[in-house]
Amino acid sequence: MNYTYQYPHPAVTTDIVIFSVRDNALQVLLIKRGGEPFKGSWALPGGFVRIDESLDECAKRELHEEAGLEDVYLEQLYSFGKIGRDPRERVISVAYFTLTPSEHLKPSAGTDASDVKWFAISELPELAFDHAEIIRVARERLAAKMEYSTIGLQFMNEEFTLSQLQIVYEQATGKTLDKRNFRKWILSLDLIAETGKKFAAGAHRPAMLYRIKDPDRVDIIR
């Protein structure tokens, strides 16, 4: 079946930058392309917007289909529409980004496990299309938003220590933080609560475990 228009229409996709802090580093989930163009290159999960779904719905669907993720923080990032960014036809990509806890996702998505992999943001492979630029823009947005919102908590598992949370903040912003000042600040925001449980992680004093008071909430602060 064919679809005919009086004027040329671009194709529209959504591509999604999936961030997580794993192994003490900010990482991004990428998918190895099985077909042309850029066959064998790594790329962001994403795909064409269906004619009967909104942009948000498309991003959610791709997130589920290609990365097996649901119920995560999802935010529209920016739209990329340079000529020639896709060699096949004119394609405009509405990029999204999402944050997910490290436990939340075993990368065993769409087709094959070897096709889906986490990469440290500092060690990205060659990327298809303009996906390197999309990731760069997403990284900037993330770093900025860590500073003036409570988005950072979206990286955390059900229970976590203050040190783990500090590492998330340090990795996502690229800044190092003073332990005492970070604790004072994050506790003053009244966003997390002690669970009472402790977490023994090695030959040292065990850490208090915390939980998020209102896990689905992301607020602007400052």
Added chain:
Amino acid sequence: MNYTYQYPHPAVTTDIVIFSVRDNALQVLLIKRGGEPFKGSWALPGGFVRIDESLDECAKRELHEEAGLEDVYLEQLYSFGKIGRDPRERVISVAYFTLTPSEHLKPSAGTDASDVKWFAISELPELAFDHAEIIRVARERLAAKMEYSTIGLQFMNEEFTLSQLQIVYEQATGKTLDKRNFRKWILSLDLIAETGKKFAAGAHRPAMLYRIKDPDRVDIIR
């Protein structure tokens, strides 16, 4: 001539929220629609993205064609893609916003002068499509960005007084400011310089005129 695709393609437009501070109020430039749908309603300037131009180029072109504006601060805002937002066909709009000095634009655009008009943000008419929502999102972005960037200077004419600048900040953020603290703050940023000239505006001490040191520059501050 017709254009045929194997899968249905949405149409893509850019729509532009043009802000200015005029008559001591934040205003938006709107265009009265001459054709269906929403004939006679007011709408944002904008139009379909051509197959051989980028999104930014399209926004710049529309800005020129429909509002007679060039060389203004232009930033991509957000993409709106809900089903049914245009009754004709599936249309995705990549919205932009721009800031222009009050002297910069005599609204005598595209076709007819009566078709182009400034509206105070607090007194908007019925709007076509989802343009009311686009303006709402743009207003939020503007207010936020006034606080952490030097975007506000893009509203200013060649020469201006500190009081005029303060009014711009108050109108764009919706907050009232203390005159002395505002002056101290804006001068400490080292973004503007005295021209030496003065501006006599009534039965009171004339105000010093200032100019922007680097008019094309917009930086993140704080």
Added chain:
DNA sequence: ACGATATAGATATGAATTACACATATCAGT
């Protein structure tokens, strides 16, 4: 000359951010 009006400049106060050092609880090895 005098009143009205908006411009202009300095200081004190409180709030928020930053800098900084040592005791504690556990595990591993002897």
Added chain:
DNA sequence: ACTGATATGTGTAATTCATATCTATATCGT
């Protein structure tokens, strides 16, 4: 059981930043 290694946990002083407030100045209109 003692010792060393390691990450957790805590308080106070200094500084910077934001806020609040008061009085003098230059012009216009009468």
